[in-house]
Amino acid sequence: xxxxxxxxxxxxxxxxxxxxxxxxxxxxxxxxxxxxxxxxxxxxxxxxxxxxxxxxxxxxxxxxxxxxxxxxxxxxxxxxxxxxxxxxxxxxxxxxxxxxxxxxxxxxxxxxxxxxxxxxxxxxxxxxxxxxxxxxxxxxxxxxxxxxxxxxxxxxxxxxxxxxxxxxxxxxxxxxxxxxxxxxxxxxxxxxxxxxxxxxxxxxxxxxxxxxxxxxxxxxxxxxxxxxxxxxxxxxxxxxxxxxxxxxxxxxxxxxxxxxxxxxxxxxxxxxxxxxxxxxxxxxxxxxxxxxxxxxxxxxxxxxxxxxxxxxxxxxxxxxxxxxxxxxxxxxxxxxxxxxxxxxxxxxxxxxxxxxxxxxxxxxxxxxxxxxxxxxxxxxxxxxxxxxxxxxxxxxxxxxxxxxxxxxxxxxxxxxxxxxxxxxxxxxxxxxxxxxxxxxxxxxxxxxxxxxxxxxxxxxxxxxxxxxxxxxxxxxxxxxxxxxxxxxxxxxxxxxxxxxxxxxxxxxxxxxxxxxxxxxxxxxxxxxxxxxxxxxxxxxxxxxxxxxxxxxxxxxxxxxxxxxxxxxxxxxxxxxxxxxxxxxxxxxxxxxxxxxxxxxxxxxxxxxxxxxxx
Amino acid sequence: xxxxxxxxxxxxxxxxxxxxxxxxxxxxxxxxxxxxxxxxxxxxxxxxxxxxxxxxxxxxxxxxxxxxxxxxxxxxxxxxxxxxxxxxxxxxxxxxxxxxxxxxxxxxxxxxxxxxxxxxxxxxxxxxxxxxxxxxxxxxxxxxxxxxxxxxxxxxxxxxxxxxxxxxxxxxxxxxxxxxxxxxxxxxxxxxxxxxxxxxxxxxxxxxxxxxxxxxxxxxxxxxxxxxxxxxxxxxxxxxxxxxxxxxxxxxxxxxxxxxxxxxxxxxxxxxxxxxxxxxxxxxxxxxxxxxxxxxxxxxxxxxxxxxxxxxxxxxxxxxxxxxxxxxxxxxxxxxxxxxxxxxxxx
Numbered sequence: 001x002x003x004x005x006x007x008x009x010x011x012x013x014x015x016x017x018x019x020x021x022x023x024x025x026x027x028x029x030x031x032x033x034x035x036x037x038x039x040x041x042x043x044x045x046x047x048x049x050x051x052x053x054x055x056x057x058x059x060x061x062x063x064x065x066x067x068x069x070x071x072x073x074x075x076x077x078x079x080x081x082x083x084x085x086x087x088x089x090x091x092x093x094x095x096x097x098x099x100x101x102x103x104x105x106x107x108x109x110x111x112x113x114x115x116x117x118x119x120x121x122x123x124x125x126x127x128x129x130x131x132x133x134x135x136x137x138x139x140x141x142x143x144x145x146x147x148x149x150x151x152x153x154x155x156x157x158x159x160x161x162x163x164x165x166x167x168x169x170x171x172x173x174x175x176x177x178x179x180x181x182x183x184x185x186x187x188x189x190x191x192x193x194x195x196x197x198x199x200x201x202x203x204x205x206x207x208x209x210x211x212x213x214x215x216x217x218x219x220x221x222x223x224x225x226x227x228x229x230x231x232x233x234x235x236x237x238x239x240x241x242x243x244x245x246x247x248x249x250x251x252x253x254x255x256x257x258x259x260x261x262x263x264x265x266x267x268x269x270x271x272x273x274x275x276x277x278x279x280x281x282x283x284x285x286x287x288x289x290x291x292x293x294x295x296x297x298x299x300x301x302x303x304x305x306x307x308x309x310x311x312x313x314x315x316x317x318x319x320x321x322x323x324x325x326x327x328x329x330x331x332x333x334x335x336x337x338x339x340x341x342x343x344x345x346x347x348x349x350x351x352x353x354x355x356x357x358x359x360x361x362x363x364x365x366x367x368x369x370x371x372x373x374x375x376x377x378x379x380x381x382x383x384x385x386x387x388x389x390x391x392x393x394x395x396x397x398x399x400x401x402x403x404x405x406x407x408x409x410x411x412x413x414x415x416x417x418x419x420x421x422x423x424x425x426x427x428x429x430x431x432x433x434x435x436x437x438x439x440x441x442x443x444x445x446x447x448x449x450x451x452x453x454x455x456x457x458x459x460x461x462x463x464x465x466x467x468x469x470x471x472x473x474x475x476x477x478x479x480x481x482x483x484x485x486x487x488x489x490x491x492x493x494x495x496x497x498x499x500x501x502x503x504x505x506x507x508x509x510x511x512x513x514x515x516x517x518x519x520x521x522x523x524x525x526x527x528x529x530x531x532x533x534x535x536x537x538x539x540x541x542x543x544x545x546x547x548x549x550x551x552x553x554x555x556x557x558x559x560x561x562x563x564x565x566x567x568x569x570x571x572x573x574x575x576x577x578x579x580x581x582x583x584x585x586x587x588x589x590x591x592x593x594x595x596x597x598x599x600x601x602x603x604x605x606x607x608x609x610x611x612x613x614x
Numbered sequence: 615x616x617x618x619x620x621x622x623x624x625x626x627x628x629x630x631x632x633x634x635x636x637x638x639x640x641x642x643x644x645x646x647x648x649x650x651x652x653x654x655x656x657x658x659x660x661x662x663x664x665x666x667x668x669x670x671x672x673x674x675x676x677x678x679x680x681x682x683x684x685x686x687x688x689x690x691x692x693x694x695x696x697x698x699x700x701x702x703x704x705x706x707x708x709x710x711x712x713x714x715x716x717x718x719x720x721x722x723x724x725x726x727x728x729x730x731x732x733x734x735x736x737x738x739x740x741x742x743x744x745x746x747x748x749x750x751x752x753x754x755x756x757x758x759x760x761x762x763x764x765x766x767x768x769x770x771x772x773x774x775x776x777x778x779x780x781x782x783x784x785x786x787x788x789x790x791x792x793x794x795x796x797x798x799x800x801x802x803x804x805x806x807x808x809x810x811x812x813x814x815x816x817x818x819x820x821x822x823x824x825x826x827x828x829x830x831x832x833x834x835x836x837x838x839x840x841x842x843x844x845x846x847x848x849x850x851x852x853x854x855x856x857x858x859x860x861x862x863x864x865x866x867x868x869x870x871x872x873x874x875x876x877x878x879x880x881x882x883x884x885x886x887x888x889x890x891x892x893x894x895x896x897x898x899x900x901x902x903x904x905x906x907x908x909x910x911x912x913x914x915x916x917x918x919x920x921x922x923x924x925x926x927x928x929x930x931x932x933x934x935x936x937x938x939x940x941x942x943x944x945x946x947x948x949x950x951x952x953x954x955x956x957x958x959x960x961x
Contacts, residue, residue: 061925062826062827062829062830062925062926063826063925063926066823066825066826066828133826134823135823139783139784139822139823141782141783141784141800142783142784142823142824142825147748147782147783147825231800231801231802232801235801236801236802237784237799237800237801237802238799238802271685271695272687272694272695273695273696273697273698274697274698274699276698276699276700276701277699277700277701277705278699278700279700280700280705302786302794302795302796302797303797303799303804304796304797304799304802304804304805306731307727307728307730307731310727310731311723311724311727311728314723314727315720315723315724318716318719318720319716321712321716322709322712322713322716325670325708325709325712326705326708326709328674329674329677329704329705329708330700330705332674332677332678332681333698333701333704335681335682335685336677336681336685337685337695337696337698338685338695339685339686339687339691339695340681340682340685340686340687341686341687342686350678350682353674353678354671354674354675354678357670357671357674358671361667361668361670361671362667364663364667364716364719365660365663365664365667368659368663368719368723369723369727370655370656370659370723370726370727370730370794371656371659371660371663371794372794373656373730373793373794373795373796374645374653374656374657374660374790374793374794374795376786376794376795376821377786377788377795377821377822378821438638438639441638441639441644441645441646441660441790442638442639442640442643442644442645442646442790443639443643443644443645443790443791443817443819445786445788445819445820445821445828445829446821446823447823447828447829448828448829449826449828449829450829450830451829452832452905454640455639455640455642455643455817456639456640456643456644457639532694
């Protein structure tokens, strides 16, 4: 490698994607991989609902059903919505703070490939003796060798590898947001999506180590004869639940906070108004993040913790309703007095508000421990968390995708198809999950592969299954929209929505260096401030000069493959394979540490040639 | 497009209507039709929190509807709306009001929470030990010296103090009509009390994923008058394995098979293993394997291939011949503590 090459080494096609460290390309990788896993999780969901359409069906068997629910939950949480969130964070956050890339581009790529190979490892279980079947929570002792097969090993190692990727991704965004803001971009001028990404990254930093510890203990129990969770040998089954939920509850906020950010951006842009109560929104975000760590045991009210612990965790949980309520009302009053445009992105944002409110309401109801004894592990809970995660998060992600698609790909998604997508998905969603509240209260436990006729559960289940078809059609319409747009979509201008934040001040899609000149930020909604001042674009904070760029690298891919191989070695107790896998990984680390990688520069004349301005 | 939207809307409304019409589920199972004080207290909390929440929801919906209609962008509308920063009054208002609402909910949460976690000794309450197994329930009445399985028999109007445990994985003991659930944790004991205020049958479920047949881990609760309960308990204690009144040649043959092949796991009248359900009053039970009606054909089906009806359960296939199955069924239907054996079983 020649030092300070002035040109990027030309890479093309697949090789470019395998070696890229550009946050915008990594965003697309996250989106594609997350999208594929989303489809897998969706097909699993479809099979689950088909099995439950009528009582005592046998579309799939009992064991297969348990594999499906386990993989549906695990895939959707870890491998579908997390990556799509990371896709949007990667695509948008550096642009919103006026940065040219994330703080650690190499680590960013490593984070993606670790997640990807962790996810692939988990899913190979389908072909290697059966998927994990102890639920996405994998409660011990059911998840110990005595009661379940090799599938759980795939769960343990797949999630461990994917979790590493998420953790380093989170750290990367913390550092990026703290260190790489453009001049004038103070914390209290950051767009809300950047704020929520910041708090989410902080939550990742503190929450993921808990699941890492839990998974290590489970791995010892399963692979090396440990007894952490084995009551017959003095272990304690509840330790797993505590570790899992100390991670698991903040995880809920890791997921939903970025959606809050997206809704804030979309509602504000399409009402043509600044966000109502910006500082209280920031405060509420931080408070939700903080309280999110105080409430994990509300998932364990029925484990017999006693009335004192139950009450304290219950009351702490109720408190979260206050900052969440602040957010709902701030969105409503952002729209109040505005000029609301019903683009697809805004439809999803508007649909989000009542849907998420219902999820929040049932959340408060669940926070009352004595009442939770009835709700817990019933379909009421299934309805609740789908209202939060689908009605909240997935609606938010759709809003974000329709909103930022032009920025990411340079083409406008089709609005007519988009509206069809929204309506089918929205109606299908409520049809699927609304009846489930009642099913739970009427006595239907969750995770049942069938139910008997004559117990009053037939109608609700039938409606619920019908709703899934609506959601499936919505998802297919989105894919059609993506295909149509890729083939013949309208080219997107730099600022298609009359945007307010920095990402709309640069071309769609942005050049590899994002900003030819780092912009000077003069207020909240930086671009809007300039528009109101009558300026054409951002005022630069630096003269046009040579831009330093990081070089691409194949190492993140190879390192992840190394861990992937080592994972299989662990599962099959083949320590030669373990050593080979880890050796690949450590060799890459060594190579990375010993090579001096100066990156390359893009000179001003090149920037001029491309005719792009800040 | 309009007509399709209408179709969906109608389907949705129809769904809502249908849900309302089916009411709140059946009273043997539904948490919305409480049949005892615990379920009633929990239902009160549900109603309280639900009414407060529905109030909040209505406020949100009203504002949202108003805003979406009033402030939608009209064709040709120009100009820039006022960029409002916020409003301290409003923000304090929607911080303070939810706080007050939470306090209203918090008070009964605390009192009910402590009331439900009381533990009653054997002077105040009937003591029952519950042990959950993959995929059946063992019930033991330590003060009465009685053990049974699958059909929990309780006296009406009396507190029942449960002590719960598990033999293998975590299960959760749930009788929605009588009250909420509690986990049965291997290695850790839990306590819970319930009471039934009405005689009759209630349905119990396992609410924690416990393996392949989690969905089929149902049980029944039979609530009877105290006098009937005492009589039942007395009979359970004194019953003899083979009642000469009911014995036929085939049943005797069945008993021989049972004592040779089944007694290792299944106890009858105080004799036998504890790995499988106690069968002392099998003929009185409502279900075969907890799920199918207790009729001859289902019992035969079960004995021929236990894995088919309840995948993953621990009963091995004994590869019995048809004659052996027949004899066993005849024998099993003699196992009753009631005065008359259900005739339909005899066919």
